[in-house]
Amino acid sequence: MNNISGSQKLFTFLVLVGIFLMAACSPAAPAHNTAEGALEAEIHYTLKTGAADGQLIFIGVGGEIDGQINPDLTANVGDTVAITLINDDGRFHDFVIDEFNAATSVFSEIGQEETIQFTVDQAGTFFYYCSVTGHRQAGMEGQLIVNN
Ligand SMILES: [Cu+2]
Numbered sequence: 001m002n003n004i005s006g007s008q009k010l011f012t013f014l015v016l017v018g019i020f021l022m023a024a025c026s027p028a029a030p031a032h033n034t035a036e037g038a039l040e041a042e043i044h045y046t047l048k049t050g051a052a053d054g055q056l057i058f059i060g061v062g063g064e065i066d067g068q069i070n071p072d073l074t075a076n077v078g079d080t081v082a083i084t085l086i087n088d089d090g091r092f093h094d095f096v097i098d099e100f101n102a103a104t105s106v107f108s109e110i111g112q113e114e115t116i117q118f119t120v121d122q123a124g125t126f127f128y129y130c131s132v133t134g135h136r137q138a139g140m141e142g143q144l145i146v147n148n
Pocket residue numbers: 056092093094130131132135140
């Protein structure tokens with residue numbers, strides 16, 4: 001009897017721990033947002049660097065842009081946008097949008113990544129690009145479209 005009762009208590013405890021962990025991991029939980037400020041962004045795009053047909057490119061990772069070359073990124077005025085850049089080709093690259101003073105550092109290690117976050121405070125179409133000499137001309141350019 002004691003063993004059964006003990007097992008039941010343990011089971012109940014584990015269920016409660018599970019519920020707690022699920023609640024803690026929920027995006028709606030304030031504690032989570034406070035702990036990981038980088039995830040507060042309303043919009044999060046991930047791009048990796050690459051090359052194709054003699055061009056240098058950004059490639060969308062995940063979501064609607066998955067696999068797209070130099071994908072159109074969209075946002076609404078007032079949104080906080082996070083961009084994660086993953087180096088996937090071992091060349092030096094960065095990600096820059098001049099109008100929003102948004103820029104990663106320049107890095108070259110395969111698998112290395114950096115996330116930046118910025119708020120889009122004006123509507124329009126803005127270029128993102130790689131600022132390493134020659135790379136924008138070689139193809140590393142796309143558009144961020146900010147709607148009202
Ligand atoms: Cu580049």
